Amino acid sequence: QQPVQSPQAVILREGEDAVINCSSSKALYSVHWYRQKHGEAPVFLMILLKGGEQKGHEKISASFNEKKQQSSLYLTASQLSYSGTYFCGTEIGSGGGADGLTFGKGTHLIIQP
Amino acid sequence: NAGVMQNPRHLVRRRGQEARLRCSPMKGHSHVYWYRQLPEEGLKFMVYLQKENIIDESGMPKERFSAEFPKEGPSILRIQQVVRGDSAAYFCASSPAGSRGEQYFGPGTRLTVT
Numbered sequence: 758q759q760p761v762q763s764p765q766a767v768i769l770r771e772g773e774d775a776v777i778n779c780s781s782s783k784a785l786y787s788v789h790w791y792r793q794k795h796g797e798a799p800v801f802l803m804i805l806l807k808g809g810e811q812k813g814h815e816k817i818s819a820s821f822n823e824k825k826q827q828s829s830l831y832l833t834a835s836q837l838s839y840s841g842t843y844f845c846g847t848e849i850g851s852g853g854g855a856d857g858l859t860f861g862k863g864t865h866l867i868i869q870p
Numbered sequence: 871n872a873g874v875m876q877n878p879r880h881l882v883r884r885r886g887q888e889a890r891l892r893c894s895p896m897k898g899h900s901h902v903y904w905y906r907q908l909p910e911e912g913l914k915f916m917v918y919l920q921k922e923n924i925i926d927e928s929g930m931p932k933e934r935f936s937a938e939f940p941k942e943g944p945s946i947l948r949i950q951q952v953v954r955g956d957s958a959a960y961f962c963a964s965s966p967a968g969s970r971g972e973q974y975f976g977p978g979t980r981l982t983v984t
Contacts, residue, residue: 759912787971798874798961798975799913844912848971856971857903857915857926 762861777864779845780827788828789846840868874976889949891979895964902945903963952983
């Protein structure tokens with residue numbers, strides 16, 4: 758089952774904050790976040806495992822609420838380089854790691870100067 | 871440390887021909903995944919392989935598509951008798967053995983069927 762991402766698109770001014778959500782109808786083992794720029798490969802940002810993790814990566818952090826079966830990606834003080842499409846990839850059930858991921862349709866983020 | 875390599879980067883095939891896409895994982899990675907991406911769509915899982923084994927091919931179309939990851943050499947995704955609907959970007963990702971599953975993507979092969 759494909760996770761649902763929201764919003765579909767967001768336009769920000771440089772320095773503003775954004776939140777991107779990823780929801781699943783199934784119990785999740787892990788959530789992976791990637792950023793993809795047009796015509797390029799997706800770039801790994803972070804992985805969160807069940808257990809209610811919260812992780813950070815420079816000014817980009819994420820949370821994983823196992824009960825709600827959702828994850829949120831937080832971008833603070835956005836920079837022009839943050840522009841791109843953000844995908845969440847989910848692994849369901851007991852997992853164990855190293856399975857194929859089911860990706861959402863993506864959230865387009867445009868940062869304007 | 872080279873990343874995931876894919877070739878060719880662009881491939882044009884006529885309907886009915888065969889397409890062969892190659893993927894060399896990152897050094898030390900023994901898990902390979904293939905995904906397909908249509909324009910404005912997310913990545914769709916196709917197949918997960920380890921050396922000489924197909925672990926999960928639940929996302930592969932039943933006909934015309936096959937994948938392998940031999941003991942030596944790159945992983946190959948083969949599409950026989952291509953049709954226009956096969957036109958897409960095909961991405962390969964790899965992860966190390968015993969990892970929690972973080973996957974590192976190659977630059978992709980853009981297949982165009984004319």
